[in-house]
Amino acid sequence: MEKIVLNNGIECPVVGIGTFMLSPTEAENSVREALKMGYSLVDTANAYVNERACGRGIKESGLSREEVFLSTKLWPSEYENPNAVDETLERLGVDYVDLLYIHQPAGNWLAGYRQLEKAYREGKAKAIGISNFEGKYIEELETKREVVPQFIQVEAHPYFTQKELRKTLDKYDIKLMSWYPLGHGDKSLINEPLFAELGKKYGKSNAQIILRWHTQMGFVVIPGSKNVDHIKDNLDILDFKLTDEEMDEIGKLDKDTRYYHRTDAQLEQFAGWKPNFEEK
Ligand SMILES: NC(=O)c1ccc[n+]([C@@H]2O[C@H](COP(=O)([O-])OP(=O)(O)OC[C@H]3O[C@@H](n4cnc5c(N)ncnc54)[C@H](OP(=O)(O)O)[C@@H]3O)[C@@H](O)[C@H]2O)c1
Numbered sequence: 001m002e003k004i005v006l007n008n009g010i011e012c013p014v015v016g017i018g019t020f021m022l023s024p025t026e027a028e029n030s031v032r033e034a035l036k037m038g039y040s041l042v043d044t045a046n047a048y049v050n051e052r053a054c055g056r057g058i059k060e061s062g063l064s065r066e067e068v069f070l071s072t073k074l075w076p077s078e079y080e081n082p083n084a085v086d087e088t089l090e091r092l093g094v095d096y097v098d099l100l101y102i103h104q105p106a107g108n109w110l111a112g113y114r115q116l117e118k119a120y121r122e123g124k125a126k127a128i129g130i131s132n133f134e135g136k137y138i139e140e141l142e143t144k145r146e147v148v149p150q151f152i153q154v155e156a157h158p159y160f161t162q163k164e165l166r167k168t169l170d171k172y173d174i175k176l177m178s179w180y181p182l183g184h185g186d187k188s189l190i191n192e193p194l195f196a197e198l199g200k201k202y203g204k205s206n207a208q209i210i211l212r213w214h215t216q217m218g219f220v221v222i223p224g225s226k227n228v229d230h231i232k233d234n235l236d237i238l239d240f241k242l243t244d245e246e247m248d249e250i251g252k253l254d255k256d257t258r259y260y261h262r263t264d265a266q267l268e269q270f271a272g273w274k275p276n277f278e279e280k
Pocket residue numbers: 017018019020021043044103131132153154178179180181182183184185186190207208222223224225226227230231233234
């Protein structure tokens with residue numbers, strides 16, 4: 001598995017399994033099957049309400065803790081809960097995570113970030129990150145943080161390549177982890193004729209071409225899936241390389257348009273919502 005080196009020297013696999021909108025049963029299955037077929041990165045979140053299931057999937061895979069790069073996210077309702085990190089670790093059934101994000105710039109997010117810094121110093125999080133902190137939020141964090149984050153997780157795909165944000169990321173060597181890497185399954189993105197043409201050349205599916213583009217952009221990619229065939233295909237993207245010209249052609253598809261438009265009102269709602277965590 002290809003890996004990238006983070007700004008603190010830790011290595012992270014370039015492809016992982018995403019678990020947004022997967023029920024506990026689906027998440028457990030996807031994580032177990034993904035790890036058994038060669039994945040080593042799992043992305044979940046407090047808000048997905050499937051952390052216990054992901055923990056079970058990891059155990060059932062037979063991999064040791066050290067063989068898995070586990071990423072999760074604190075939800076805003078947890079930012080001022082002093083036990084948020086320990087409770088997250090307990091749900092996952094681990095004594096550290098490889099990557100811990102704050103999920104949204106909502107509520108008292110600085111308190112959330114302070115929790116990440118504390119967890120990082122205590123070895124409970126090997127790397128830390130910010131999710132959905134584009135624009136003014138990352139700028140404000142830059143003036144207040146004590147530890148530079150290793151990652152930002154944001155929407156990114158060929159229709160929205162995060163051109164502006166990447167300038168800031170390059171300055172601090174913060175890596176980008178793409179969410180909605182396949183446009184959340186949007187057929188118009190996946191069926192772009194350019195991907196079909198390149199897929200024919202390389203003997204790959206359109207989705208595989210898109211995912212390879214992400215990794216060649218330097219992004220870590222975490223496609224979500226509950227379909228074992230897709231999970232298998234999404235890992236099988238590292239045995240070919242798009243040329244510079246092909247990368248440029250894909251770059252021309254950038255419309256600077258997102259699928260998900262978050263409003264300030266939603267940020268307020270996020271701050272007021274508490275996940276109904278899985279019991280056991
Ligand atoms: N930080 C945040 O706020 C945030 C927000 C959203 C997502 N995320 C993270 O990012 C991950 C990825 O985002 P996402 O899962 O929403 O969207 P995505 O990965 O862009 O797309 C997932 C969709 O694509 C389909 N799919 C997967 N592999 C495919 C393939 N090879 N060919 C055709 N279709 C395929 C899946 O269906 P099947 O199940 O049928 O394969 C599913 O409907 C999430 O799972 C989560 O971990 C983070």
